[in-house]
Every structure is written in structure tokens, then in C-alpha cells.
Amino acid sequence: MFSYYLRLAFKSMGRNPILSALMVAAIALGIGASMTTITVNYMMSSNPIPEKSEQLFYVQVDNWSPHNPYDDETGFPPTQLTWRDANNLYNAQQGTRQTIMAKSGGVVQPDDQDVKPFEAAFRLATNEFFAMFNVPFLFGSGWDTQADKNREHVVVITKQINERVFGGDNSVGRELTIAGHTFKVIGVLDTWQPIPKFYDVENGAFEDIEDVFMPFLLKEELELPSWGNTSCWKPRESDGFHAFLNSECINFQMWVELLDANAESGYLAFLNNYVNEQKSLGRFPRPLNNKLSHVMEWMEISEVVEEDAKVMMWLSLMFLTVCLLNTIGLLLAKFSSKSSEIGLRRAVGASKKDLFYQHTVETACIGLLGGLLGLVLALLGLTGIKSLYGDFATKVANFDFTLVLLGLLLALISSIAAGLYPTWRACNIQPASQLKSQ
Amino acid sequence: MNPFKDAGPILRALSRNKIGAVLIALQIAMTMTIIVNSVYIINERYAKMHRDSGIDEANSFYLRSVGFGENFNNQSTIEEDIRNILAVPGVRAAMQINAIPLSGSGWSMSLQREPGADAEDFGTAVYFVDETALEVFDLELVAGEFFSMTDINWRQAGQSNWSDKVVISQALAERLFGDEDWPQGVGKTVYIEDKEPMVVVGIVDKIQAPWSGWDDLDQVMLSPEQLDYKSVRYFIRAEEGRRDEVMQKVESMLAENTQRVIRQVRTMEETRERSYRSDSAMIKILTTVMITLTIVTALGIVGLASFSVNRRKKQIGTRRALGATKSDILRYFMLENFLISTIGVVIGAGLTMGLNIVLVNTFGMDPMQWYYIPIGMVVLWCVGQLAVFGPAQRAAGTPPAIATRTV
Structure with missing residues (x-):
């Protein structure tokens, strides 16, 4: 029966090609616009590390000024830590695993004279970074606790840098001059680009990952510059690099891995204890305001999804609604022009149910065609988004299988929903009324 | 002559076929909501992008010099x-x-x-x-x-x-x-x-x-x-x-x-373009949405109007046979659309304000100036009238003789 209805559907569409084309086009445009914006929102709000996003927590403590909060609107604590707090909290080792980190940068001078020196971004982190964030390695591995403690000049480089400097060979054990110091390469990362770049959204949620990774304490050892956001509320006591490290300036991030809710409340209690202890030393003048947020909470708080993307998604869903209203009108027109045929079918024995089924198949066909065309339009739309937004959009303007399925489903459901009323009207045609006038 | 003299019969006719009219009115209302809010956002972004930076942008550029040698x-x-x-x-x-x-x-x-x-x-x-x-x-x-x-x-x-x-x-x-x-x-x-x-x-x-x-x-x-x-x-x-x-x-x-690396050699023009890239993208996207949406709505009106003209061919023929002029028929359909559009733009005015309030509350935009709404209403009226003109003319061309035929 289904294939018969399918045939009927295509016959009926062929009878009013313009009307059918209008309906397919309307659905396609609506789906195209919606899927473009849904894709961008979906990618922006995607979970970068689904396997353990609820076990990784971003740490915030409120070291800000007694006179005004860090964030006037929300009252949230500062988004980063001071050097002192990052080190104290890390050294306490109260989580299952924890890592403290910062962004820096400097010039990389390859030994190979043919490769020009270039400026690279550094990620300073403690050894747990790689295991906590499931970072894939192509060659070698990260460093160990000892290397952190001894401030060893070891470095993990990205695949890209390895291509550039070592021609893609296994460079583990090779030497590289970074920021004027000789480093030993101990690992090469495989392709890795979390979207969003959750571990440091402070400095751009859709940035590329840093080029090289090195032990955190080298910041102090080599007096590496502070890249990324640095905010201060209190004047520094004196000049120099150490005064900065000992100041109330925030430029450092901390993540802690906690396996269950108990561990989480335990860690929060530890943070509160720590702050109270510091209060007795004259720091932390504000009321207790410490916060632990797991990955997706932190993405939400940091407003990783651009507001423009949200506005566009709502507008495009309204656009889809207009297209569906349009389709309802056109379907009404179409089905009522078929009323004599429907009357005839009813008269020769088709039940209302049969007719309902038949016309639902017809609207579903229109919907699916519209959906397929819509996906093509969405691909065009995403290409447009990439060319309009440049760099960062290439990370978020991409389809995956779920999205294709979602697009087709959205088209199918919305077209069938649009078809319900016209179909219902068509089925209720009295056979006699239509046969009379023939 | 009173151009609204047909309003009574039109309204009575509409009340027998409510659903078609309601669909068009809703489409017009939603379209107006999206278009007016989009225009408002576009204007806001445009103004933001064209603030004066105070410097000679056209002739300026900059670069970074990163020294690294030991004797630097x-x-x-x-x-x-x-x-x-x-x-x-x-x-x-x-x-x-x-x-x-x-x-x-x-x-x-x-x-x-x-x-x-x-x-x-x-x-x-x-x-x-x-x-x-x-x-x-x-x-x-x-x-x-x-x-x-x-x-x-x-x-x-x-x-x-x-x-x-x-x-x-x-x-x-x-x-x-x-x-x-x-x-x-x-x-x-x-x-x-x-x-x-x-x-x-x-x-x-x-x-x-x-x-x-x-x-x-x-x-x-x-x-x-x-x-x-x-x-x-x-x-x-x-x-x-x-x-x-x-x-x-x-x-x-x-x-x-x-002893150094030269990086980011960039003109101020490029810097401005990068700085406002998301705003200019938003303007382009919203413009595309507005144009497409207007076309979709207009085509919808054409489609439904053509359909209702076809269905009423016999009645039109009868009216013509009884002495109605072509322009009477044309006016009938234009006026019908005008009445439907009026309902649409009135609902649209409410929805437009509603969406604006949502945008203001959720995204911290400034509330829109009042005059956007009447302008939007007039534009949508015009779109409706333009869209219905073709089908209405075809209706007016219906020969009176059709009244005498059975099918």
C-alpha cells in the first residue's frame, strides 16, 4: 500500500508542479536557515570532553578588592587565579588529579638553518594536564612530577610544530631552542583541538591550541611573559617579575579532577578552609565566594556560545515557522483542488483512514524533499558563515551525522505537522458533495 | 466612491473561509516581526561599525618586532x-x-x-x-x-x-x-x-x-x-x-x-575589518534572511490568492455578468488582501514589540524606537498589495461567460 501511495504522491505533485515546487522550496529555505544556525549553536555548545566532563572542575576563589566585586552583574568570583593561589592549591594535592596552567609565548629557534625562527604560543602546565584532558600523543609522552619539581627544560610540541621544525620525524630526544633556552623534546601531540578549547576559555574559546607545552614552574624560572588576560585590582608592592608573581594579579587557571559528589563537596570545603587561612594572613578581603564548575557549567558561565549565534537561531526558527505557515496554506489549496478525486476515492470504498494515510505520505514526501534540499542549502549557509566569520567559524560551522539526521527529522516532523490540518480537511470531504457536480 | 464599500461582503466571505485568511495574517505578522527586529539590529550594528576611531586609519599600519638573540x-x-x-x-x-x-x-x-x-x-x-x-x-x-x-x-x-x-x-x-x-x-x-x-x-x-x-x-x-x-x-x-x-x-x-622576528604586519583597515567582523557578518546574514523571508511570504500570498481566484471563478463570472466592472473585481481582491494584511500587521506590531522585549531582556540590547513599528506595518501592507496584484488582475480578466458554464 505504501508504495502505491508513494506513487500517488509523486503523481499528485506532478499535477501542480509550481505549487509543489513552492512547498518544497519553502520547507527547504526554512530548514536550510534553521540547520545553519542550529549547527553553529550545536558546535559552540558541544561537550569537548564528554567522557569525563562531569569529573573535571574549574577552580575559582575570590581574592578581589574589598570595594567592588570582580563581576558587578553576577557577583561571580574572578575567572583566574593568582600565581600564589595556583601554587598553594596545587601543592595541597587535594583532588584526585589537578593541574595549574597559564598561557605564554616566545620565539622558537630551530637548529636547522633552513627553518626560520618563529614566535610560538606556550601552554605552561603541570604534568597532569595530558592525562586529565585525554590528550593524544603521536610520539613520546608528557613529563612527570619530578620534571615539574626540578623545572626541567622539557617540551611537548604539537604535530604541526613537529612538521615545521623536524619535518614530521619522531623528534623525541631532539633539542630545540625556545625563548633563548635549550629544551629537550619529550613528546609530540597527535591532532588535538577541543571545541570549545575548554581548558582556557578565558583567552578565546575557539582559539587554536598552543604550539608547545612545558612545565608550569618554568614561568618563574625563565621569567616567561604573561600572554592572555591579566587583571589586577591591587597596586603591586614593588618592581620586577617576582613582584608580579606575588601580587594579586590573576593570570593562571586551575582544573581539578574529582570522581564523585562527595569529593566535590570535600574539595569545596578545602577551598573555603584555604581562603579562611589566607584571610588570617590579610588576604581575601571579600566574603567567601569560591566556586567549582564542571566543564559544561564552566562553558555556560563563560558564555562560550556567542549571543549573535543565539539571536540568529531564534530568528531562523521563526523563519521556519513562516515557511511552515506558508506550506499549510499551499497544502490547503492543493488538497482542496483534489476534492473531486478524494470524493471519488471515498465513493469507491477508501476509508477516511486510508485517505489520511495517503495524504500524510504525500506531505512527508514533500517534507523529505524539502529537508534534503534544505540540508544542501545549510551546507551553503555554513560555507557562507565560514567566509563571513573567518578563522574561528571553520571550527564550528561543520555538519556531523547527528545534525544531518536532525535536519531530516525536523523537515519530516514539521512538514507532517503542517500537513495535519489540510489532510484532516481533505479526509472529511463528503463523497456525495463532490460527485454531484460532475 | 468609497473604496471600502465592499468591505462588508468581503468580511462575510472571509468568515466562511477563515483558515486561509488566518494563515496569511499570521505569516504577515511573523514576517513583520522578523524583518522589523532585523532592521533594528542591522541599524544598531551599522552605527557601531561606523564610529570614528579618531586616527588616520586609511594611511596607517603597524607591526610587531620580537627580538630573541642573546645580544639583542x-x-x-x-x-x-x-x-x-x-x-x-x-x-x-x-x-x-x-x-x-x-x-x-x-x-x-x-x-x-x-x-x-x-x-x-x-x-x-x-x-x-x-x-x-x-x-x-x-x-x-x-x-x-x-x-x-x-x-x-x-x-x-x-x-x-x-x-x-x-x-x-x-x-x-x-x-x-x-x-x-x-x-x-x-x-x-x-x-x-x-x-x-x-x-x-x-x-x-x-x-x-x-x-x-x-x-x-x-x-x-x-x-x-x-x-x-x-x-x-x-x-x-x-x-x-x-x-x-x-x-x-x-x-x-x-x-x-x-635577531628578531617581524610579525603581524597589518593595516588599520584590516584591523577595523577584523574588529567588526561579527557585526558585518550579522548584517549580511540578517539582510539575506529578510530578503528571502519577504520573497517566501509574497509567494505564499500569490499562491493562496491564485487558489482562491481559481475557486471563485464562477462567482466572479457571475458578478461580472451582473454588471461588475473589471476594476470592481480587482478592487475586491486588493481590498480583501488589505483587510487580511491589516489584521496581520496589527498582530505583527504586538509580536514585534514582544520579540524586542525578549531581545532586550535576554541579550541586553537597547529597546527599539517606536517608529520602526509603523514603518514596518506600511512595508508589509505594500508587500501584500504587490503580491496580490497579479492574481487579482487575473481574476479581473475572468470572462462573464464563465458563469454560464457548469465546470
Whole structure:
């Protein structure tokens, strides 16, 4: 029966090609616009590390000024830590695993004279970074606790840098001059680009990952510059690099891995204890305001999804609604022009149910065609988004299988929903009324 | 003749076929909602993108020089670089600077009128400049005086104290000293980092901070310092129309020093484009949406009107046979659409305001001005009338003889 209805559907569409084309086009445009914006929102709000996003927590403590909060609107604590707090909290080792980190940068001078020196971004982190964030390695591995403690000049480089400097060979054990110091390469990362770049959204949620990774304490050892956001509320006591490290300036991030809710409340209690202890030393003048947020909470708080993307998604869903209203009108027109045929079918024995089924198949066909065309339009739309937004959009303007399925489903459901009323009207045609006038 | 004389029969006819009319009215309402809010967003973004940065954008560019060699001497390199850059034919002015307007990254501090950690303070962007800054940035001094060569000091990495003198933008002066009294700010002492005094020696007309999204974009202070850093930025203003030529020459000249890397050689035009990229993208996308949506709605009206004309062929023929003129028929359909559109735009006005309130509450936009709504209503009326004109004309062309045929 289904294939018969399918045939009927295509016959009926062929009878009013313009009307059918209008309906397919309307659905396609609506789906195209919606899927473009849904894709961008979906990618922006995607979970970068689904396997353990609820076990990784971003740490915030409120070291800000007694006179005004860090964030006037929300009252949230500062988004980063001071050097002192990052080190104290890390050294306490109260989580299952924890890592403290910062962004820096400097010039990389390859030994190979043919490769020009270039400026690279550094990620300073403690050894747990790689295991906590499931970072894939192509060659070698990260460093160990000892290397952190001894401030060893070891470095993990990205695949890209390895291509550039070592021609893609296994460079583990090779030497590289970074920021004027000789480093030993101990690992090469495989392709890795979390979207969003959750571990440091402070400095751009859709940035590329840093080029090289090195032990955190080298910041102090080599007096590496502070890249990324640095905010201060209190004047520094004196000049120099150490005064900065000992100041109330925030430029450092901390993540802690906690396996269950108990561990989480335990860690929060530890943070509160720590702050109270510091209060007795004259720091932390504000009321207790410490916060632990797991990955997706932190993405939400940091407003990783651009507001423009949200506005566009709502507008495009309204656009889809207009297209569906349009389709309802056109379907009404179409089905009522078929009323004599429907009357005839009813008269020769088709039940209302049969007719309902038949016309639902017809609207579903229109919907699916519209959906397929819509996906093509969405691909065009995403290409447009990439060319309009440049760099960062290439990370978020991409389809995956779920999205294709979602697009087709959205088209199918919305077209069938649009078809319900016209179909219902068509089925209720009295056979006699239509046969009379023939 | 009363153009609305058919309104009664039309309304009675519509009430028998409500659903078609309701669909069109709703479409018009939603379309108006989207279009009016889009136009509003577009206008807002357009205004934002066209704020004046105060500098000579068309002829300016900048670059970064990152030194790394062991014998790299910051101060002598910078002095030599500036001398060499100024010697390039076509260069009008050049200086070392810490941050670039509109580029997205820079320094900010706050200034206050009274010392003390709890005094009211005003955020400001900080540019470290030399005595040529007025020429480099194309600024006008509106009060006081500018720095002289002897005021300029070297600022070390990690240095915490500040210069004694400061020049501020007029917008910042207005915040600090009042909208009327700002010229009197010259000679007054302001405080930085809670307690360190600086004397305002001059006020410049206009210069923007590095962050285009910052509310206080026009609040800027200029400090007479040059950074004693390995990694520095040079800002260069070329003579009218010679930017690209100068840019190339300067880059290749500076790259001759192998103790450093030259990066981010970029024009101010490009910087502006990058800074407002998401706004210009939003404008383009919303424009596309508006055009497509108008076409979809118009086609919908054409489709439904054609359908209702076809269905009523016999009645139209009958009316014609009974003496109605072609223009009577045309007017009937135009008026019918006008009435439906009226319902649509009235609902649309409500929805438009509703969506605007949602946008204001959720995304912190400013509320829209009232006149957007009547303009939107008129536009949608016109779209409806244009769309229905074709089918209505076809209806008017129906021969009276059709009334006598059965099918």
C-alpha cells in the first residue's frame, strides 16, 4: 500500500508542479536557515570532553578588592587565579588529579638553518594536564612530577610544530631552542583541538591550541611573559617579575579532577578552609565566594556560545515557522483542488483512514524533499558563515551525522505537522458533495 | 466612491473561509516581526561599525618586532628602528606603542580624582607613546599641551610606578571633570593604582581603545613612555596613498635584522575589518534572511490568492455578468488582501514589540524606537498589495461567460 501511495504522491505533485515546487522550496529555505544556525549553536555548545566532563572542575576563589566585586552583574568570583593561589592549591594535592596552567609565548629557534625562527604560543602546565584532558600523543609522552619539581627544560610540541621544525620525524630526544633556552623534546601531540578549547576559555574559546607545552614552574624560572588576560585590582608592592608573581594579579587557571559528589563537596570545603587561612594572613578581603564548575557549567558561565549565534537561531526558527505557515496554506489549496478525486476515492470504498494515510505520505514526501534540499542549502549557509566569520567559524560551522539526521527529522516532523490540518480537511470531504457536480 | 464599500461582503466571505485568511495574517505578522527586529539590529550594528576611531586609519599600519638573540639590545634597536623607519620615503610619522586601537588586545587601568582604594574610578585604555603621537595618530590637542621629547622615559618590564604626566582623551576628561568643566581638567592631578598622582597636562579630541566591544571605548590615556621590551609594536602613518608601498619597504628593511622576528604586519583597515567582523557578518546574514523571508511570504500570498481566484471563478463570472466592472473585481481582491494584511500587521506590531522585549531582556540590547513599528506595518501592507496584484488582475480578466458554464 505504501508504495502505491508513494506513487500517488509523486503523481499528485506532478499535477501542480509550481505549487509543489513552492512547498518544497519553502520547507527547504526554512530548514536550510534553521540547520545553519542550529549547527553553529550545536558546535559552540558541544561537550569537548564528554567522557569525563562531569569529573573535571574549574577552580575559582575570590581574592578581589574589598570595594567592588570582580563581576558587578553576577557577583561571580574572578575567572583566574593568582600565581600564589595556583601554587598553594596545587601543592595541597587535594583532588584526585589537578593541574595549574597559564598561557605564554616566545620565539622558537630551530637548529636547522633552513627553518626560520618563529614566535610560538606556550601552554605552561603541570604534568597532569595530558592525562586529565585525554590528550593524544603521536610520539613520546608528557613529563612527570619530578620534571615539574626540578623545572626541567622539557617540551611537548604539537604535530604541526613537529612538521615545521623536524619535518614530521619522531623528534623525541631532539633539542630545540625556545625563548633563548635549550629544551629537550619529550613528546609530540597527535591532532588535538577541543571545541570549545575548554581548558582556557578565558583567552578565546575557539582559539587554536598552543604550539608547545612545558612545565608550569618554568614561568618563574625563565621569567616567561604573561600572554592572555591579566587583571589586577591591587597596586603591586614593588618592581620586577617576582613582584608580579606575588601580587594579586590573576593570570593562571586551575582544573581539578574529582570522581564523585562527595569529593566535590570535600574539595569545596578545602577551598573555603584555604581562603579562611589566607584571610588570617590579610588576604581575601571579600566574603567567601569560591566556586567549582564542571566543564559544561564552566562553558555556560563563560558564555562560550556567542549571543549573535543565539539571536540568529531564534530568528531562523521563526523563519521556519513562516515557511511552515506558508506550506499549510499551499497544502490547503492543493488538497482542496483534489476534492473531486478524494470524493471519488471515498465513493469507491477508501476509508477516511486510508485517505489520511495517503495524504500524510504525500506531505512527508514533500517534507523529505524539502529537508534534503534544505540540508544542501545549510551546507551553503555554513560555507557562507565560514567566509563571513573567518578563522574561528571553520571550527564550528561543520555538519556531523547527528545534525544531518536532525535536519531530516525536523523537515519530516514539521512538514507532517503542517500537513495535519489540510489532510484532516481533505479526509472529511463528503463523497456525495463532490460527485454531484460532475 | 468609497473604496471600502465592499468591505462588508468581503468580511462575510472571509468568515466562511477563515483558515486561509488566518494563515496569511499570521505569516504577515511573523514576517513583520522578523524583518522589523532585523532592521533594528542591522541599524544598531551599522552605527557601531561606523564610529570614528579618531586616527588616520586609511594611511596607517603597524607591526610587531620580537627580538630573541642573546645580544639583542632593546633600547638601541628600538631607537635605530624608528630612525630607519622615518627615513623610508613616504613615511609621515612613526613611533613605538604598546597596543593598537581596535586590535582587541591592550592595557587598561583606572584613574580617579581622589587617592584611596575606595574612591570612584574610571576605566581607561593606556597607550605608551612618544612626543610625536599627535602626528602619528592624527590627533588634535583640544586643551593644555602635549609631551615634549624630554618627558619620554623608558618603561621596564614589571615596572610598577607611573609617569608624572598624562594626556587624556576628551571623553575621559568629561567623565573625570564633568561634561562642561572638562577643559579645566588641565593641570589637575589624577590618581592611578589608587594613590599614585599624575598631572593631566593635555586633552586630545578623540582616540579609541583597543576593544571595540567595550562600553567606554573612547576613554583613553596617553603616557609618555617607551617600552624597554624585546617584543614591541611600531605604529606607522604613511603619506596620503602610499601606505602599501611603505608597508612593504618597512617590513623587508626590519627583517634584515636576524635577531628578531617581524610579525603581524597589518593595516588599520584590516584591523577595523577584523574588529567588526561579527557585526558585518550579522548584517549580511540578517539582510539575506529578510530578503528571502519577504520573497517566501509574497509567494505564499500569490499562491493562496491564485487558489482562491481559481475557486471563485464562477462567482466572479457571475458578478461580472451582473454588471461588475473589471476594476470592481480587482478592487475586491486588493481590498480583501488589505483587510487580511491589516489584521496581520496589527498582530505583527504586538509580536514585534514582544520579540524586542525578549531581545532586550535576554541579550541586553537597547529597546527599539517606536517608529520602526509603523514603518514596518506600511512595508508589509505594500508587500501584500504587490503580491496580490497579479492574481487579482487575473481574476479581473475572468470572462462573464464563465458563469454560464457548469465546470
